[in-house]
Amino acid sequence: MAHQLIGYAVFLPLLGFLINGLVGRKLRSENLVGIIGSATVGIGFVIACVIFFEMMGSGVEERVHIVHLFSWISAGSLNVSFAYQVDQLSVLMMLIVTGVGFLIHVYSIGYMHGDPGFWRFFAYMNLFIFAMLNLVLADNFLLLFLGWEGVGLCSYLLIGFWYDRKFEKGTTGDAAKKAFIVNRIGDFGFLIGMFLIFVTFGTLNFQGVFAQAGTMSVGSPVIFWMTLALFVGATGKSAQIPLFVWLPDAMAGPTPVSALIHAATMVTAGVYMVARCSLLYALAPATMEIVAIIGAATALLAATIGLVQNDIKKVLAYSTVSQLGYMFLALGVGAFAAGLFHLMTHAFFKALLFLGSGSVIHAMHGEQDIQKMGGLKKYLPITYWTFFIAMIAIAGIFPFSGFFSKDEILWKVFSNGTWGLWLVGLVGAALTAFYMSRLTVLTFDGEKRWGSDKHPHESPKTMTVPLIILALLSVVGGFVGVPASLGGGNAIDHWLEPVFERANLVMALPGHGMETIEYVLMALSVGVGVGGILLARLWYLKKQEVPQQLSTKVPGLYKLLWNKYYVDEAYDAAVVTPIQKSSETLLWRIVDVGMIDGLVNGLAKFFGGVSKVIRMGQTGVAQNYVFVFLLGVVVILGWLIAH
């Protein structure tokens, strides 16, 4: 009956948020604030583990529970409850959110040490965990949307956490606003999708919707529009083309935030949502195709940008966008379990990479430019080795976790017959290996390129222990999904099978059967991974002139990548500037000043003029008033007598 505890797991972080947010400043103890913040999430993780093991021990049919807490909205035919759907998918997400979240909370105790907003940071982080748990556990679309908006809010608050610091052309507050507004655009799509679902099915409950969706025919237009609108929401939250522009800017926040929210958990919300609605997507093959193409395009686009960036967190940010692209690519070809598998392994190694970069930034007193690093291996051994492991994992080298998940995706894409997308994915994998290796080499290897004013030192235990744990997970995390061709049982695939059963039935995917090709593909992807790593090592350690020559040989391409394909500039020109200009001239000067102010001031002027005439009657001489009064009496008396 452990699933009945789910309410505690969700609401404890809210309690932590309230304590830290309301009285955290008065506690005057970083340790106390940190322990409250971490413990509430840690208990959530313990509960998640207990539920998980209880599920393992019970039969497949008895693994889905709905825990109803209280009724939320009841209006007409709309009934929405605070009810949590505990099943294989949500428990997996819950384990990732609370587990990685707990480690990052512990890490933050060390990283945020001495910050005047320490208590505020932990309050926001706890609120984020609360919102994220609502998102992944909700049993209806509206509660999911509550969590969806909640994580967006926390993301905004945490990106702008150091609201007075400069960031690129503005302040971190600008980056926070950008993230929030771009997310709002996506959320609008999500809302439309939700309205369509309610109009079509008359309910927002997952079970109710999916039960009725089963009777719809494949490719019906309403399902297409529904899924497409929901996917627009996913592109916003999960940073896909065309709404990915906010994620690189989100790096303005403290590094643990980048690790937790903008790499491991929140940005995967879109992937989770599409997986949760797998049946709807399976019924809309056209949307699936769009999802796959957007995913592949994002994976390639972000990877190419990552090749030339010099900010350590920027490279990781584009890498995140790219890896999210892989997840959507998997979802788009119907490999929902593979997408979730990659989500999990990515949570491990990307959180590790961000925390490692945080450790480096911490050691370098806030320096983020990898051109001004180098040779840090000696000074930060633990950070270096854990970072190295994560780099190998993300590059997809056997037998690290990234290999299994990425290979699963590529294999599913290939066996689905979408060769072009597979090739894009493979090229993306090679680029990933290259830029991650470049990042590692420039940061940790080679000569030191920093001044004598810096004294790098290894981070405290609260920071290194989470690094080591995440490194272990990055190594072994893939073993839950060893494919059959390598003698594994693909446990995660089987675990999630009941969730995606109906979607898979609709899609009728081709079964396995070309094992030799699978081996060839594996060798190929490991080959490009190793090749990418070695090439970067060669270019950035031994032959440092090669990248220089390349950038001068194809300056156009280099500039294009360096400026991120000018996407931000294009959006500025196409959307931001026209809105600002039209607001200024039309809305402000004409509508606001001319019409609204004119109306208000005109009314006042009119009454002022009329009053000026009427007030002449107020002479101030009492006898005039008496005379008028008398006249009135005479008129009334006359009227009474006449009638």
Add this chain to the structure above:
Amino acid sequence: MPVSLASYLALSAILFTIGVAGVLTRRNAIVVFMCIELMLNSVNLTLIAFSSFMGDITGQVLVFFVMAVAAAEAAVGLAIVISLFRNKQTVNIDEINILKW
């Protein structure tokens, strides 16, 4: 020969009219004030006349009320006139016209 009701009412009307005319035309606040008293008393006369001729005591009771109120009003009114005079050295009401636009 007993005086008729009509005579009382006529006298009362004359007094009232004199009072109204005084209030409207005189400039001295004290005189205006006295004219108001005149109006009140003309009404009192009407009430008593009716009371006597109709054999109903209510009219006379009402007169006592009017006289009591008039006394109170006289106290307040004269106090206002005195304080006005202290401030403006005049009791001319057409000079006391600051309560206007």
